[in-house]
Structures are given as structure tokens and as C-alpha cells.
Amino acid sequence: MKILVVNSGSSSIKYCLFDMTDQSLLAKGLVERIGIKGSCINHFPTGKDATKRVMAIPDHRKGIELVIDALLNSKSGVIDDISKITAVGHRVVHGGEKYSGSVLLNDDVINTLNEFIELAPLHNPPNILGIKVCQELLPDTPQVGVFDTAFHQSIPKEAFLYGLPYSYYEQYRIRRYGFHGTSHQYVAQRAAEILGKDIKELKIITCHIGNGSSITAVKEGKSVDTSLGFGTISGIIMGTRCGDVDPAIIPYLMEKENLSFKEINDILYRKSGFIGLSEGISSDMRDLEEQVQAGNIKAKRTLDVLFYGLKKYIGAYTAAMNGLDVLVFTAGIGENDPRLRKEVCQSLDFFGINIDDSKNDGLRGKEAIISTENSRVTVLVIPTYEELMIARDTVEICNNLK
Numbered sequence: 557m558k559i560l561v562v563n564s565g566s567s568s569i570k571y572c573l574f575d576m577t578d579q580s581l582l583a584k585g586l587v588e589r590i591g592i593k594g595s596c597i598n599h600f601p602t603g604k605d606a607t608k609r610v611m612a613i614p615d616h617r618k619g620i621e622l623v624i625d626a627l628l629n630s631k632s633g634v635i636d637d638i639s640k641i642t643a644v645g646h647r648v649v650h651g652g653e654k655y656s657g658s659v660l661l662n663d664d665v666i667n668t669l670n671e672f673i674e675l676a677p678l679h680n681p682p683n684i685l686g687i688k689v690c691q692e693l694l695p696d697t698p699q700v701g702v703f704d705t706a707f708h709q710s711i712p713k714e715a716f717l718y719g720l721p722y723s724y725y726e727q728y729r730i731r732r733y734g735f736h737g738t739s740h741q742y743v744a745q746r747a748a749e750i751l752g753k754d755i756k757e758l759k760i761i762t763c764h765i766g767n768g769s770s771i772t773a774v775k776e777g778k779s780v781d782t783s784l785g786f787g788t789i790s791g792i793i794m795g796t797r798c799g800d801v802d803p804a805i806i807p808y809l810m811e812k813e814n815l816s817f818k819e820i821n822d823i824l825y826r827k828s829g830f831i832g833l834s835e836g837i838s839s840d841m842r843d844l845e846e847q848v849q850a851g852n853i854k855a856k857r858t859l860d861v862l863f864y865g866l867k868k869y870i871g872a873y874t875a876a877m878n879g880l881d882v883l884v885f886t887a888g889i890g891e892n893d894p895r896l897r898k899e900v901c902q903s904l905d906f907f908g909i910n911i912d913d914s915k916n917d918g919l920r921g922k923e924a925i926i927s928t929e930n931s932r933v934t935v936l937v938i939p940t941y942e943e944l945m946i947a948r949d950t951v952e953i954c955n956n957l958k
């Protein structure tokens with residue numbers, strides 16, 4: 557069974573082709589700069605030379621056509637016929653309250669996804685576009701939607717409701733949704749697998765720390781709370797997003813600076829977090845770490861805020877679950893930044909978290925247990941693999957069709 561996984565963004569399409577008989581990756585790639593100058597496709601077939609084609613890619617249809625060409629190509633290809641693709645799994649950011657798991661995409665589902673555009677105006681439209689193009693180009697192939705929000709639909713009401721008039725929840729579905737669900741679910745499951753334990757017996761905190769970040773409490777295999785909420789902005793500070801702020805600041809700042817809704821939105825989503833706190837040094841963790849080493853106090857204060865925020869969430873979610881067995885770090889920063897893991901974990905010994913420097917130092921992008929033998933909480937680094945999770949879900953949905 558070969559599964560094509562598609563993550564269609566506004567100007568890019570990421571793709572992977574898996575052979576699900578052994579879950580191996582046959583090829584992956586990226587179509588970039590769709591509709592703008594310098595568009596190209598980078599294709600990486602496993603065991604063969606990578607290829608790059610620079611050409612005009614005016615729209616997503618052309619982009620997906622090029623993906624199919626690359627997969628079938630006599631030199632760089634990995635399948636000889638399009639019919640070898642059993643199904644396509646699509647990453648969809650927002651599934652609202654309707655989808656707590658992956659679904660076969662049909663017209664009804666797509667109509668519902670259209671309704672969720674107002675909840676995820678930047679993400680759902682290109683996701684839907686990718687689905688429509690794949691339906692057109694592969695009309696006989698089942699298409700499956702895997703939602704970033706689905707894993708968090710198990711969050712109980714006391715954790716997903718905000719303290720606003722209840723009618724806003726009823727009328728506009730204003731509540732905590734949470735994102736990165738596929739990643740949190742993957743690393744939580746993988747942690748249980750690595751430890752040889754039943755996930756239903758574990759209390760896990762998963763820290764997905766990348767450009768966008770979220771922390772999730774996973775109890776008995778289910779998400780019970782998560783730091784992103786209605787939008788993709790709350791929780792710890794991120795590359796350009798502010799994380800938790802007192803809502804009173806927003807009208808205050810709008811009045812002081814005479815800001816429009818668009819302008820305040822821009823400040824909260826694009827000018828805050830690492831880039832804002834560091835006064836423009838960078839939104840990229842590597843640059844900030846480099847500046848900290850060089851003694852830059854702006855970079856240091858930014859990362860101090862990040863580390864403190866992470867500790868607070870780990871403490872809060874330990875309380876929410878009344879305990880903690882496993883702590884997982886994942887995504888670009890979580891997987892690759894030993895100093896962050898050390899700074900966050902070193903003053904959490906009260907919770908039974910002790911990491912072993914010899915296991916943590918220098919560890920980048922690899923699965924490993926980094927806690928000491930005696931640590932009550934097992935701390936792991938697990939590279940996220942959302943694409944594989946999407947492929948697995950797609951197989952499951954297809955098997956249920958039979």
C-alpha cells in the first residue's frame with residue numbers, strides 16, 4: 557500500500573510517498589514559491605539522486621502535476637504508474653469541533669471545511685485547494701483528511717472553555733481547539749513504544765517547540781489540555797507570536813498607538829515572540845543561541861522568557877494530570893537545542909525530572925532518553941514525524957472502507 561501525504565500551504569506543497577508495508581519513505585519533496593518568482597520543486601527519492609526543477613508554477617494544480625511527474629519520472633521516480641498510489645492523506649489544520657479523528661474526504665466534508673475557513677483563514681483555504689486539485693488529478697484515489705485539531709478534541713470542557721459569556725461559545729464556537737495534534741499524538745505514542753509501556757497507563761507532557769510551539773498534557777493516551785487555543789498564538793512565546801498576554805493589553809495598546817484590528821493582529825502574530833522581545837535580532841532560535849553565546853543581553857532575556865514559560869506549563873500540566881511519567885521534547889527547537897532542554901529541566905527536580913548531561917549535550921535530531929537512571933520522570937527527545945502519522949491514519953481509513 558503506497559500513500560501520498562500532502563501538506564498544501566499558501567505558496568508551498570510538501571509531500572511524502574510511503575510504502576506502508578514497512579512504513580518506509582520512498583520519496584519526499586517540496587514545491588516552493590507557487591505563484592511567485594523563482595518557483596521550483598525539490599524532489600528527494602530515497603536511494604537516488606535528488607532533483608531540482610526551477611520553472612513557473614503559477615498555481616497548486618501545476619504544483620501537484622509536478623509532484624506526480626517527479627514520482628513517475630524514469631530517473632528520479634519511485635513508482636511506475638499513478639495507480640500505485642493507494643490513497644492520498646492531506647494535512648488539514650482546522651477540523652473545528654466536528655472532527656475528532658481523520659475522515660474520508662467527500663463533498664460533505666469539504667463543505668464543512670469551508671465553514672471552518674473563518675477559524676483558520678490562513679491555513680484551511682490552501683489545504684482545501686490541495687485536496688481539490690488531488691481529487692481532480694487522481695479521481696479514483698481515496699483522499700483522507702487528517703486534522704491538526706483532532707487529537708485535542710478529547711480536552712474536557714473545563715479546559716477548553718474560556719471565561720467569556722457562554723453564548724459566545726454557543727454562537728461562534730469560541731473555545732480552545734489546540735494545534736500540532738498530529739505531532740503531539742505521534743511523539744506520545746512513540747514515547748510509550750520506546751518505553752515498552754501501555755500509553756493508557758502514562759501521564760505525558762509533549763513539548764512541540766519549533767517556529768510555532770505548543771505544550772500538551774496527554775493522559776491515558778488522550779490530550780487533556782494544550783497551550784495553543786482558539787488561534788495559534790497563546791502559550792509560550794514563539795518565533796514571531798506573543799504567547800500568553802493579558803487581554804487587557806490589547807485595547808490599551810490599540811488606543812495608545814491608534815492601531816487598527818489588522819495592525820494589532822500583525823503585532824501579536826508577526827512582530828512579537830523572539831523577534832519582538834529581542835528587538836529584531838531574529839525569529840530563529842539558532843541566531844538567538846549564537847547571540848547568547850556572544851553575550852547579547854537582548855537575546856538572553858528573550859530565551860529566559862521562553863524557558864520560564866516552558867517550566868510554568870510543565871508545572872501546570874503536571875498539576876492538571878496529578879502527576880507526570882514522561883516528558884518529551886520535539887520539533888525544530890525541542891529536537892535540536894540541548895541548552896533549552898537543560899535550562900528547562902534543571903530546576904524541575906522537585907517534580908522528579910533529572911536529565912543526564914552526558915546524554916543531552918550535543919544530542920540533535922535523534923530519538924533518545926536523556927534523563928538519568930534515577931529520574932522519576934523519563935525525559936525523551938523524539939523527532940516528530942507528522943507525515944508518517946498522516947499516512948498511518950490514511951491506511952486505517954482506507955482499510956475501514958473495505
Ligand code: ADP
Pocket residue numbers: 765766767768795839840841842843845887888889892893920
Ligand atoms: P516549523 O514550526 O516552521 O515547522 P521547525 O519545527 O522546523 O518549525 O522549527 C524551526 C526552529 O527550529 C527555528 O527556530 C530554528 O532555529 C530551530 N532550530 C533548528 N535547528 C536548531 C539547532 N541546531 N539549535 C537550535 N535551534 C534549532
